[in-house]
Amino acid sequence: MWSKLKLEIKGIDKTFVNRKEENYVLENINISVEEGEFISLLGPSGCGKTTLLTIIGGFQKADRGEIFLNGNLVTKPGIDRAFVFQNYALFPWKNVKENVMFPMKQQGMKKQEREEKFEELIQLSGLSGKENLYPNQLSGGMKQRVAVIRALACNPEVLLMDEPLGAIDLKMRQSMQRELELIWMSKKITAIMVTHDADEAVYMSDRIVIMSKNRGEIIGDIKIDLPRPRDRETDKYVEYKTKIFELLSKCYDEDII
Ligand SMILES: Nc1ncnc2c1ncn2[C@@H]1O[C@H](COP(=O)(O)OP(=O)(O)OP(=O)(O)O)[C@@H](O)[C@H]1O
Ligand SMILES: [Mg+2]
Structure with missing residues:
Protein backbone atom coordinates (compact mmCIF):
# COMPACT_ATOMS: atom_id res chain seq x y z
CA MET A 1 0.00 0.00 0.00
CA TRP A 2 1.24 3.51 -0.83
CA SER A 3 1.91 5.57 2.22
CA LYS A 4 3.53 8.87 3.01
CA LEU A 5 5.30 9.93 6.18
CA LYS A 6 3.29 12.83 7.60
CA LEU A 7 4.56 13.50 11.08
CA GLU A 8 7.88 12.59 12.64
CA ILE A 9 8.44 12.78 16.36
CA LYS A 10 12.19 12.47 16.77
CA GLY A 11 14.21 12.02 19.94
CA ILE A 12 11.98 14.14 22.17
CA ASP A 13 13.22 14.86 25.71
CA LYS A 14 11.32 16.96 28.23
CA THR A 15 12.13 17.76 31.83
CA PHE A 16 10.12 19.99 34.15
CA VAL A 17 11.83 21.66 37.09
CA ASN A 18 9.68 22.28 40.14
CA ARG A 19 11.32 23.84 43.20
CA LYS A 20 14.74 22.76 41.93
CA GLU A 21 13.54 19.18 41.64
CA GLU A 22 13.85 17.74 38.16
CA ASN A 23 11.01 15.68 36.73
CA TYR A 24 12.29 13.89 33.64
CA VAL A 25 9.00 13.26 31.84
CA LEU A 26 9.99 12.25 28.29
CA GLU A 27 13.22 10.68 27.10
CA ASN A 28 14.05 9.97 23.50
CA ILE A 29 10.49 9.56 22.26
CA ASN A 30 10.26 8.55 18.59
CA ILE A 31 7.05 8.01 16.64
CA SER A 32 6.50 8.15 12.88
CA VAL A 33 2.96 8.78 11.67
CA GLU A 34 1.81 8.11 8.14
CA GLU A 35 -0.56 10.36 6.25
CA GLY A 36 -4.17 9.59 7.14
CA GLU A 37 -3.22 7.34 10.03
CA PHE A 38 -5.26 7.35 13.27
CA ILE A 39 -3.03 6.80 16.28
CA SER A 40 -4.07 6.46 19.91
CA LEU A 41 -1.69 7.25 22.75
CA LEU A 42 -2.32 5.24 25.88
CA GLY A 43 -0.54 5.10 29.21
CA PRO A 44 -0.87 5.66 32.94
CA SER A 45 -1.72 9.06 34.35
CA GLY A 46 1.32 11.33 34.41
CA CYS A 47 3.36 9.40 31.81
CA GLY A 48 3.58 12.46 29.56
CA LYS A 49 0.83 12.02 26.96
CA THR A 50 -0.50 15.58 27.16
CA THR A 51 3.05 16.92 27.30
CA LEU A 52 3.93 15.08 24.09
CA LEU A 53 0.72 16.21 22.37
CA THR A 54 1.34 19.86 23.27
CA ILE A 55 4.93 19.60 21.98
CA ILE A 56 3.55 18.28 18.67
CA GLY A 57 1.03 21.14 18.72
CA GLY A 58 3.92 23.57 19.18
CA PHE A 59 2.52 24.93 22.45
CA GLN A 60 5.65 24.03 24.36
CA LYS A 61 9.22 23.27 23.43
CA ALA A 62 11.08 20.02 23.89
CA ASP A 63 14.50 20.14 25.58
CA ARG A 64 15.87 17.97 22.81
CA GLY A 65 14.54 16.46 19.62
CA GLU A 66 12.37 17.67 16.78
CA ILE A 67 8.90 17.42 15.31
CA PHE A 68 8.62 17.40 11.52
CA LEU A 69 5.38 17.89 9.61
CA ASN A 70 5.67 17.07 5.90
CA GLY A 71 9.41 17.17 6.45
CA ASN A 72 9.32 20.72 7.86
CA LEU A 73 10.47 21.51 11.38
CA VAL A 74 7.65 22.52 13.74
CA THR A 75 8.60 25.47 15.95
CA LYS A 76 5.28 26.99 16.99
CA PRO A 77 1.51 26.35 16.84
CA GLY A 78 0.00 26.50 13.36
CA ILE A 79 -3.31 25.99 11.60
CA ASP A 80 -1.89 22.83 10.03
CA ARG A 81 -2.30 21.20 13.46
CA ALA A 82 -5.65 21.48 15.25
CA PHE A 83 -5.99 20.70 18.93
CA VAL A 84 -9.07 19.42 20.75
CA PHE A 85 -8.60 20.01 24.46
CA GLN A 86 -9.89 17.64 27.10
CA ASN A 87 -12.38 20.19 28.43
CA TYR A 88 -13.50 21.25 24.91
CA ALA A 89 -12.37 24.86 25.56
CA PRO A 156 -5.82 21.13 9.42
CA GLU A 157 -3.52 18.38 8.25
CA VAL A 158 -3.21 16.83 11.68
CA LEU A 159 -5.87 16.55 14.37
CA LEU A 160 -4.52 16.31 17.93
CA MET A 161 -7.07 15.27 20.56
CA ASP A 162 -6.52 15.01 24.30
CA GLU A 163 -9.08 12.60 25.76
CA PRO A 164 -11.82 14.12 23.61
CA LEU A 165 -14.48 11.69 24.80
CA GLY A 166 -13.36 11.60 28.42
CA ALA A 167 -16.47 12.99 30.05
CA ILE A 168 -19.12 11.15 28.08
CA ASP A 169 -21.22 8.18 29.19
CA LEU A 170 -20.64 4.77 27.63
CA LYS A 171 -23.58 4.70 25.23
CA MET A 172 -23.00 8.23 23.98
CA ARG A 173 -19.29 7.54 23.88
CA GLN A 174 -19.70 4.60 21.55
CA SER A 175 -21.87 6.57 19.14
CA MET A 176 -19.41 9.48 19.31
CA GLN A 177 -16.57 7.11 18.48
CA ARG A 178 -18.44 6.13 15.34
CA GLU A 179 -19.17 9.77 14.46
CA LEU A 180 -15.58 10.78 15.04
CA GLU A 181 -14.48 7.85 12.89
CA LEU A 182 -16.79 9.01 10.09
CA ILE A 183 -15.50 12.57 10.33
CA TRP A 184 -11.92 11.29 10.26
CA MET A 185 -12.63 9.03 7.26
CA SER A 186 -14.42 11.73 5.28
CA LYS A 187 -11.56 14.19 5.84
CA LYS A 188 -8.74 11.63 5.46
CA ILE A 189 -7.00 13.56 8.19
CA THR A 190 -4.02 12.33 10.22
CA ALA A 191 -5.07 11.99 13.86
CA ILE A 192 -3.44 11.44 17.24
CA MET A 193 -5.81 10.87 20.14
CA VAL A 194 -4.95 10.46 23.81
CA THR A 195 -7.29 8.11 25.63
CA HIS A 196 -7.41 6.00 28.79
CA ASP A 197 -9.88 3.60 27.26
CA ALA A 198 -8.45 0.45 25.65
CA ASP A 199 -11.75 -0.36 23.96
CA GLU A 200 -11.95 3.12 22.45
CA ALA A 201 -8.37 2.80 21.21
CA VAL A 202 -9.02 -0.56 19.52
CA TYR A 203 -12.28 0.69 18.01
CA MET A 204 -10.80 3.90 16.59
CA SER A 205 -7.14 3.35 15.79
CA ASP A 206 -4.93 2.12 13.01
CA ARG A 207 -2.15 1.98 15.59
CA ILE A 208 -1.96 2.12 19.36
CA VAL A 209 1.16 3.48 21.03
CA ILE A 210 1.55 2.66 24.72
CA MET A 211 3.74 4.84 26.91
CA SER A 212 5.00 3.90 30.36
CA LYS A 213 5.78 6.05 33.37
CA ASN A 214 9.45 5.39 32.77
CA ARG A 215 10.07 8.73 31.05
CA GLY A 216 7.32 8.00 28.57
CA GLU A 217 9.14 4.96 27.20
CA ILE A 218 7.10 3.35 24.42
CA ILE A 219 6.42 -0.21 25.51
CA GLY A 220 3.99 -1.12 22.78
CA ASP A 221 3.24 -0.06 19.22
CA ILE A 222 0.44 -2.19 17.89
CA LYS A 223 -1.15 -2.09 14.47
CA ILE A 224 -4.88 -2.81 14.57
CA ASP A 225 -5.68 -4.76 11.46
CA LEU A 226 -9.49 -4.89 11.47
CA PRO A 227 -12.04 -3.64 8.93
CA ARG A 228 -14.16 -0.56 9.81
CA PRO A 229 -16.62 -0.04 11.35
CA ARG A 230 -15.33 -2.51 13.88
CA ASP A 231 -17.38 -5.19 15.52
CA ARG A 232 -16.61 -5.28 19.24
CA GLU A 233 -17.84 -8.86 19.52
CA THR A 234 -15.31 -10.55 17.22
CA ASP A 235 -12.52 -12.74 18.64
CA LYS A 236 -9.83 -10.68 16.95
CA TYR A 237 -11.19 -7.45 18.48
CA VAL A 238 -11.24 -9.00 21.95
CA GLU A 239 -7.71 -10.36 21.43
CA TYR A 240 -6.40 -6.89 20.62
CA LYS A 241 -8.11 -5.48 23.69
CA THR A 242 -6.62 -8.16 25.92
CA LYS A 243 -3.17 -7.45 24.53
CA ILE A 244 -3.54 -3.72 25.24
CA PHE A 245 -4.79 -4.44 28.78
CA GLU A 246 -1.77 -6.68 29.42
CA LEU A 247 0.65 -4.00 28.28
CA LEU A 248 -1.12 -1.36 30.33
CA SER A 249 -1.18 -3.47 33.47
CA LYS A 250 2.60 -3.91 33.11
CA CYS A 251 2.90 -0.13 33.45
CA TYR A 252 0.81 -0.18 36.60
CA ASP A 253 2.87 -3.04 38.06
CA GLU A 254 5.98 -0.93 37.52
CA ASP A 255 4.17 1.83 39.37
CA ILE A 256 3.86 -0.28 42.50
CA ILE A 257 7.53 -1.31 42.55
N1 LIG B 1 3.88 22.80 33.07
C1 LIG B 1 4.34 21.83 33.89
N2 LIG B 1 5.16 22.11 34.90
C2 LIG B 1 5.65 21.15 35.69
N3 LIG B 1 5.37 19.86 35.59
C3 LIG B 1 4.52 19.50 34.59
C4 LIG B 1 3.96 20.47 33.69
N4 LIG B 1 3.15 19.81 32.80
C5 LIG B 1 3.21 18.53 33.14
N5 LIG B 1 4.03 18.32 34.19
C6 LIG B 1 4.37 17.02 34.80
O1 LIG B 1 4.73 16.15 33.76
C7 LIG B 1 4.23 14.84 33.98
C8 LIG B 1 3.41 14.40 32.78
O2 LIG B 1 2.24 15.19 32.71
P1 LIG B 1 1.17 14.99 31.54
O3 LIG B 1 0.10 15.99 31.77
O4 LIG B 1 1.86 15.03 30.24
O5 LIG B 1 0.66 13.51 31.83
P2 LIG B 1 -0.50 12.67 31.13
O6 LIG B 1 0.12 11.42 30.65
O7 LIG B 1 -1.22 13.52 30.15
O8 LIG B 1 -1.45 12.32 32.38
P3 LIG B 1 -3.06 12.17 32.44
O9 LIG B 1 -3.38 10.83 31.87
O10 LIG B 1 -3.33 12.22 33.91
O11 LIG B 1 -3.66 13.32 31.70
C9 LIG B 1 3.49 14.90 35.30
O12 LIG B 1 4.34 14.45 36.32
C10 LIG B 1 3.19 16.37 35.47
O13 LIG B 1 3.11 16.72 36.82
MG1 LIG C 1 -3.15 14.31 30.04
Missing part, protein backbone atom coordinates in the same frame (compact mmCIF):
# COMPACT_ATOMS: atom_id res chain seq x y z
CA LEU A 90 -15.42 26.38 23.86
CA PHE A 91 -16.05 30.09 24.34
CA PRO A 92 -19.03 30.17 26.74
CA TRP A 93 -20.17 33.58 25.47
CA LYS A 94 -20.29 32.45 21.85
CA ASN A 95 -22.99 30.21 20.39
CA VAL A 96 -22.29 27.11 18.31
CA LYS A 97 -21.95 29.01 15.05
CA GLU A 98 -19.78 31.76 16.53
CA ASN A 99 -17.50 29.18 18.16
CA VAL A 100 -16.96 27.32 14.89
CA MET A 101 -16.60 30.54 12.85
CA PHE A 102 -14.01 32.04 15.21
CA PRO A 103 -10.87 30.27 13.92
CA MET A 104 -11.95 30.87 10.31
CA LYS A 105 -12.29 34.61 11.01
CA GLN A 106 -8.92 34.58 12.76
CA GLN A 107 -7.42 33.02 9.68
CA GLY A 108 -8.95 35.74 7.50
CA MET A 109 -11.20 33.42 5.52
CA LYS A 110 -13.75 35.29 3.34
CA LYS A 111 -17.35 35.50 4.63
CA GLN A 112 -18.86 33.35 1.89
CA GLU A 113 -16.21 30.68 2.28
CA ARG A 114 -16.76 30.71 6.04
CA GLU A 115 -20.51 30.27 5.62
CA GLU A 116 -20.04 27.39 3.19
CA LYS A 117 -17.50 25.69 5.41
CA PHE A 118 -19.76 26.13 8.41
CA GLU A 119 -22.68 24.52 6.55
CA GLU A 120 -20.52 21.53 5.63
CA LEU A 121 -19.26 21.09 9.18
CA ILE A 122 -22.62 21.49 10.89
CA GLN A 123 -24.10 18.83 8.61
CA LEU A 124 -21.17 16.55 9.36
CA SER A 125 -21.64 16.96 13.10
CA GLY A 126 -25.39 16.35 13.06
CA LEU A 127 -25.91 19.62 14.93
CA SER A 128 -28.04 21.41 12.33
CA GLY A 129 -30.67 23.47 14.09
CA LYS A 130 -28.44 23.98 17.14
CA GLU A 131 -26.40 26.81 15.62
CA ASN A 132 -27.72 29.44 18.01
CA LEU A 133 -27.34 27.53 21.25
CA TYR A 134 -24.64 28.42 23.77
CA PRO A 135 -22.28 25.83 25.30
CA ASN A 136 -24.22 25.74 28.59
CA GLN A 137 -27.31 24.69 26.59
CA LEU A 138 -25.54 21.70 25.03
CA SER A 139 -24.91 18.20 26.38
CA GLY A 140 -21.33 16.98 26.85
CA GLY A 141 -21.49 15.00 23.62
CA MET A 142 -22.73 18.00 21.65
CA LYS A 143 -19.98 20.20 23.07
CA GLN A 144 -17.50 17.57 22.06
CA ARG A 145 -18.80 17.61 18.49
CA VAL A 146 -18.61 21.41 18.36
CA ALA A 147 -15.00 21.22 19.59
CA VAL A 148 -14.16 18.68 16.86
CA ILE A 149 -15.76 20.61 13.99
CA ARG A 150 -14.19 23.83 15.24
CA ALA A 151 -10.84 22.07 15.12
CA LEU A 152 -11.59 21.01 11.53
CA ALA A 153 -12.67 24.49 10.44
CA CYS A 154 -9.28 25.59 9.14
CA ASN A 155 -8.64 22.37 7.20
Whole structure:
Protein backbone atom coordinates (compact mmCIF):
# COMPACT_ATOMS: atom_id res chain seq x y z
CA MET A 1 0.00 0.00 0.00
CA TRP A 2 1.24 3.51 -0.83
CA SER A 3 1.91 5.57 2.22
CA LYS A 4 3.53 8.87 3.01
CA LEU A 5 5.30 9.93 6.18
CA LYS A 6 3.29 12.83 7.60
CA LEU A 7 4.56 13.50 11.08
CA GLU A 8 7.88 12.59 12.64
CA ILE A 9 8.44 12.78 16.36
CA LYS A 10 12.19 12.47 16.77
CA GLY A 11 14.21 12.02 19.94
CA ILE A 12 11.98 14.14 22.17
CA ASP A 13 13.22 14.86 25.71
CA LYS A 14 11.32 16.96 28.23
CA THR A 15 12.13 17.76 31.83
CA PHE A 16 10.12 19.99 34.15
CA VAL A 17 11.83 21.66 37.09
CA ASN A 18 9.68 22.28 40.14
CA ARG A 19 11.32 23.84 43.20
CA LYS A 20 14.74 22.76 41.93
CA GLU A 21 13.54 19.18 41.64
CA GLU A 22 13.85 17.74 38.16
CA ASN A 23 11.01 15.68 36.73
CA TYR A 24 12.29 13.89 33.64
CA VAL A 25 9.00 13.26 31.84
CA LEU A 26 9.99 12.25 28.29
CA GLU A 27 13.22 10.68 27.10
CA ASN A 28 14.05 9.97 23.50
CA ILE A 29 10.49 9.56 22.26
CA ASN A 30 10.26 8.55 18.59
CA ILE A 31 7.05 8.01 16.64
CA SER A 32 6.50 8.15 12.88
CA VAL A 33 2.96 8.78 11.67
CA GLU A 34 1.81 8.11 8.14
CA GLU A 35 -0.56 10.36 6.25
CA GLY A 36 -4.17 9.59 7.14
CA GLU A 37 -3.22 7.34 10.03
CA PHE A 38 -5.26 7.35 13.27
CA ILE A 39 -3.03 6.80 16.28
CA SER A 40 -4.07 6.46 19.91
CA LEU A 41 -1.69 7.25 22.75
CA LEU A 42 -2.32 5.24 25.88
CA GLY A 43 -0.54 5.10 29.21
CA PRO A 44 -0.87 5.66 32.94
CA SER A 45 -1.72 9.06 34.35
CA GLY A 46 1.32 11.33 34.41
CA CYS A 47 3.36 9.40 31.81
CA GLY A 48 3.58 12.46 29.56
CA LYS A 49 0.83 12.02 26.96
CA THR A 50 -0.50 15.58 27.16
CA THR A 51 3.05 16.92 27.30
CA LEU A 52 3.93 15.08 24.09
CA LEU A 53 0.72 16.21 22.37
CA THR A 54 1.34 19.86 23.27
CA ILE A 55 4.93 19.60 21.98
CA ILE A 56 3.55 18.28 18.67
CA GLY A 57 1.03 21.14 18.72
CA GLY A 58 3.92 23.57 19.18
CA PHE A 59 2.52 24.93 22.45
CA GLN A 60 5.65 24.03 24.36
CA LYS A 61 9.22 23.27 23.43
CA ALA A 62 11.08 20.02 23.89
CA ASP A 63 14.50 20.14 25.58
CA ARG A 64 15.87 17.97 22.81
CA GLY A 65 14.54 16.46 19.62
CA GLU A 66 12.37 17.67 16.78
CA ILE A 67 8.90 17.42 15.31
CA PHE A 68 8.62 17.40 11.52
CA LEU A 69 5.38 17.89 9.61
CA ASN A 70 5.67 17.07 5.90
CA GLY A 71 9.41 17.17 6.45
CA ASN A 72 9.32 20.72 7.86
CA LEU A 73 10.47 21.51 11.38
CA VAL A 74 7.65 22.52 13.74
CA THR A 75 8.60 25.47 15.95
CA LYS A 76 5.28 26.99 16.99
CA PRO A 77 1.51 26.35 16.84
CA GLY A 78 0.00 26.50 13.36
CA ILE A 79 -3.31 25.99 11.60
CA ASP A 80 -1.89 22.83 10.03
CA ARG A 81 -2.30 21.20 13.46
CA ALA A 82 -5.65 21.48 15.25
CA PHE A 83 -5.99 20.70 18.93
CA VAL A 84 -9.07 19.42 20.75
CA PHE A 85 -8.60 20.01 24.46
CA GLN A 86 -9.89 17.64 27.10
CA ASN A 87 -12.38 20.19 28.43
CA TYR A 88 -13.50 21.25 24.91
CA ALA A 89 -12.37 24.86 25.56
CA LEU A 90 -15.42 26.38 23.86
CA PHE A 91 -16.05 30.09 24.34
CA PRO A 92 -19.03 30.17 26.74
CA TRP A 93 -20.17 33.58 25.47
CA LYS A 94 -20.29 32.45 21.85
CA ASN A 95 -22.99 30.21 20.39
CA VAL A 96 -22.29 27.11 18.31
CA LYS A 97 -21.95 29.01 15.05
CA GLU A 98 -19.78 31.76 16.53
CA ASN A 99 -17.50 29.18 18.16
CA VAL A 100 -16.96 27.32 14.89
CA MET A 101 -16.60 30.54 12.85
CA PHE A 102 -14.01 32.04 15.21
CA PRO A 103 -10.87 30.27 13.92
CA MET A 104 -11.95 30.87 10.31
CA LYS A 105 -12.29 34.61 11.01
CA GLN A 106 -8.92 34.58 12.76
CA GLN A 107 -7.42 33.02 9.68
CA GLY A 108 -8.95 35.74 7.50
CA MET A 109 -11.20 33.42 5.52
CA LYS A 110 -13.75 35.29 3.34
CA LYS A 111 -17.35 35.50 4.63
CA GLN A 112 -18.86 33.35 1.89
CA GLU A 113 -16.21 30.68 2.28
CA ARG A 114 -16.76 30.71 6.04
CA GLU A 115 -20.51 30.27 5.62
CA GLU A 116 -20.04 27.39 3.19
CA LYS A 117 -17.50 25.69 5.41
CA PHE A 118 -19.76 26.13 8.41
CA GLU A 119 -22.68 24.52 6.55
CA GLU A 120 -20.52 21.53 5.63
CA LEU A 121 -19.26 21.09 9.18
CA ILE A 122 -22.62 21.49 10.89
CA GLN A 123 -24.10 18.83 8.61
CA LEU A 124 -21.17 16.55 9.36
CA SER A 125 -21.64 16.96 13.10
CA GLY A 126 -25.39 16.35 13.06
CA LEU A 127 -25.91 19.62 14.93
CA SER A 128 -28.04 21.41 12.33
CA GLY A 129 -30.67 23.47 14.09
CA LYS A 130 -28.44 23.98 17.14
CA GLU A 131 -26.40 26.81 15.62
CA ASN A 132 -27.72 29.44 18.01
CA LEU A 133 -27.34 27.53 21.25
CA TYR A 134 -24.64 28.42 23.77
CA PRO A 135 -22.28 25.83 25.30
CA ASN A 136 -24.22 25.74 28.59
CA GLN A 137 -27.31 24.69 26.59
CA LEU A 138 -25.54 21.70 25.03
CA SER A 139 -24.91 18.20 26.38
CA GLY A 140 -21.33 16.98 26.85
CA GLY A 141 -21.49 15.00 23.62
CA MET A 142 -22.73 18.00 21.65
CA LYS A 143 -19.98 20.20 23.07
CA GLN A 144 -17.50 17.57 22.06
CA ARG A 145 -18.80 17.61 18.49
CA VAL A 146 -18.61 21.41 18.36
CA ALA A 147 -15.00 21.22 19.59
CA VAL A 148 -14.16 18.68 16.86
CA ILE A 149 -15.76 20.61 13.99
CA ARG A 150 -14.19 23.83 15.24
CA ALA A 151 -10.84 22.07 15.12
CA LEU A 152 -11.59 21.01 11.53
CA ALA A 153 -12.67 24.49 10.44
CA CYS A 154 -9.28 25.59 9.14
CA ASN A 155 -8.64 22.37 7.20
CA PRO A 156 -5.82 21.13 9.42
CA GLU A 157 -3.52 18.38 8.25
CA VAL A 158 -3.21 16.83 11.68
CA LEU A 159 -5.87 16.55 14.37
CA LEU A 160 -4.52 16.31 17.93
CA MET A 161 -7.07 15.27 20.56
CA ASP A 162 -6.52 15.01 24.30
CA GLU A 163 -9.08 12.60 25.76
CA PRO A 164 -11.82 14.12 23.61
CA LEU A 165 -14.48 11.69 24.80
CA GLY A 166 -13.36 11.60 28.42
CA ALA A 167 -16.47 12.99 30.05
CA ILE A 168 -19.12 11.15 28.08
CA ASP A 169 -21.22 8.18 29.19
CA LEU A 170 -20.64 4.77 27.63
CA LYS A 171 -23.58 4.70 25.23
CA MET A 172 -23.00 8.23 23.98
CA ARG A 173 -19.29 7.54 23.88
CA GLN A 174 -19.70 4.60 21.55
CA SER A 175 -21.87 6.57 19.14
CA MET A 176 -19.41 9.48 19.31
CA GLN A 177 -16.57 7.11 18.48
CA ARG A 178 -18.44 6.13 15.34
CA GLU A 179 -19.17 9.77 14.46
CA LEU A 180 -15.58 10.78 15.04
CA GLU A 181 -14.48 7.85 12.89
CA LEU A 182 -16.79 9.01 10.09
CA ILE A 183 -15.50 12.57 10.33
CA TRP A 184 -11.92 11.29 10.26
CA MET A 185 -12.63 9.03 7.26
CA SER A 186 -14.42 11.73 5.28
CA LYS A 187 -11.56 14.19 5.84
CA LYS A 188 -8.74 11.63 5.46
CA ILE A 189 -7.00 13.56 8.19
CA THR A 190 -4.02 12.33 10.22
CA ALA A 191 -5.07 11.99 13.86
CA ILE A 192 -3.44 11.44 17.24
CA MET A 193 -5.81 10.87 20.14
CA VAL A 194 -4.95 10.46 23.81
CA THR A 195 -7.29 8.11 25.63
CA HIS A 196 -7.41 6.00 28.79
CA ASP A 197 -9.88 3.60 27.26
CA ALA A 198 -8.45 0.45 25.65
CA ASP A 199 -11.75 -0.36 23.96
CA GLU A 200 -11.95 3.12 22.45
CA ALA A 201 -8.37 2.80 21.21
CA VAL A 202 -9.02 -0.56 19.52
CA TYR A 203 -12.28 0.69 18.01
CA MET A 204 -10.80 3.90 16.59
CA SER A 205 -7.14 3.35 15.79
CA ASP A 206 -4.93 2.12 13.01
CA ARG A 207 -2.15 1.98 15.59
CA ILE A 208 -1.96 2.12 19.36
CA VAL A 209 1.16 3.48 21.03
CA ILE A 210 1.55 2.66 24.72
CA MET A 211 3.74 4.84 26.91
CA SER A 212 5.00 3.90 30.36
CA LYS A 213 5.78 6.05 33.37
CA ASN A 214 9.45 5.39 32.77
CA ARG A 215 10.07 8.73 31.05
CA GLY A 216 7.32 8.00 28.57
CA GLU A 217 9.14 4.96 27.20
CA ILE A 218 7.10 3.35 24.42
CA ILE A 219 6.42 -0.21 25.51
CA GLY A 220 3.99 -1.12 22.78
CA ASP A 221 3.24 -0.06 19.22
CA ILE A 222 0.44 -2.19 17.89
CA LYS A 223 -1.15 -2.09 14.47
CA ILE A 224 -4.88 -2.81 14.57
CA ASP A 225 -5.68 -4.76 11.46
CA LEU A 226 -9.49 -4.89 11.47
CA PRO A 227 -12.04 -3.64 8.93
CA ARG A 228 -14.16 -0.56 9.81
CA PRO A 229 -16.62 -0.04 11.35
CA ARG A 230 -15.33 -2.51 13.88
CA ASP A 231 -17.38 -5.19 15.52
CA ARG A 232 -16.61 -5.28 19.24
CA GLU A 233 -17.84 -8.86 19.52
CA THR A 234 -15.31 -10.55 17.22
CA ASP A 235 -12.52 -12.74 18.64
CA LYS A 236 -9.83 -10.68 16.95
CA TYR A 237 -11.19 -7.45 18.48
CA VAL A 238 -11.24 -9.00 21.95
CA GLU A 239 -7.71 -10.36 21.43
CA TYR A 240 -6.40 -6.89 20.62
CA LYS A 241 -8.11 -5.48 23.69
CA THR A 242 -6.62 -8.16 25.92
CA LYS A 243 -3.17 -7.45 24.53
CA ILE A 244 -3.54 -3.72 25.24
CA PHE A 245 -4.79 -4.44 28.78
CA GLU A 246 -1.77 -6.68 29.42
CA LEU A 247 0.65 -4.00 28.28
CA LEU A 248 -1.12 -1.36 30.33
CA SER A 249 -1.18 -3.47 33.47
CA LYS A 250 2.60 -3.91 33.11
CA CYS A 251 2.90 -0.13 33.45
CA TYR A 252 0.81 -0.18 36.60
CA ASP A 253 2.87 -3.04 38.06
CA GLU A 254 5.98 -0.93 37.52
CA ASP A 255 4.17 1.83 39.37
CA ILE A 256 3.86 -0.28 42.50
CA ILE A 257 7.53 -1.31 42.55
N1 LIG B 1 3.88 22.80 33.07
C1 LIG B 1 4.34 21.83 33.89
N2 LIG B 1 5.16 22.11 34.90
C2 LIG B 1 5.65 21.15 35.69
N3 LIG B 1 5.37 19.86 35.59
C3 LIG B 1 4.52 19.50 34.59
C4 LIG B 1 3.96 20.47 33.69
N4 LIG B 1 3.15 19.81 32.80
C5 LIG B 1 3.21 18.53 33.14
N5 LIG B 1 4.03 18.32 34.19
C6 LIG B 1 4.37 17.02 34.80
O1 LIG B 1 4.73 16.15 33.76
C7 LIG B 1 4.23 14.84 33.98
C8 LIG B 1 3.41 14.40 32.78
O2 LIG B 1 2.24 15.19 32.71
P1 LIG B 1 1.17 14.99 31.54
O3 LIG B 1 0.10 15.99 31.77
O4 LIG B 1 1.86 15.03 30.24
O5 LIG B 1 0.66 13.51 31.83
P2 LIG B 1 -0.50 12.67 31.13
O6 LIG B 1 0.12 11.42 30.65
O7 LIG B 1 -1.22 13.52 30.15
O8 LIG B 1 -1.45 12.32 32.38
P3 LIG B 1 -3.06 12.17 32.44
O9 LIG B 1 -3.38 10.83 31.87
O10 LIG B 1 -3.33 12.22 33.91
O11 LIG B 1 -3.66 13.32 31.70
C9 LIG B 1 3.49 14.90 35.30
O12 LIG B 1 4.34 14.45 36.32
C10 LIG B 1 3.19 16.37 35.47
O13 LIG B 1 3.11 16.72 36.82
MG1 LIG C 1 -3.15 14.31 30.04
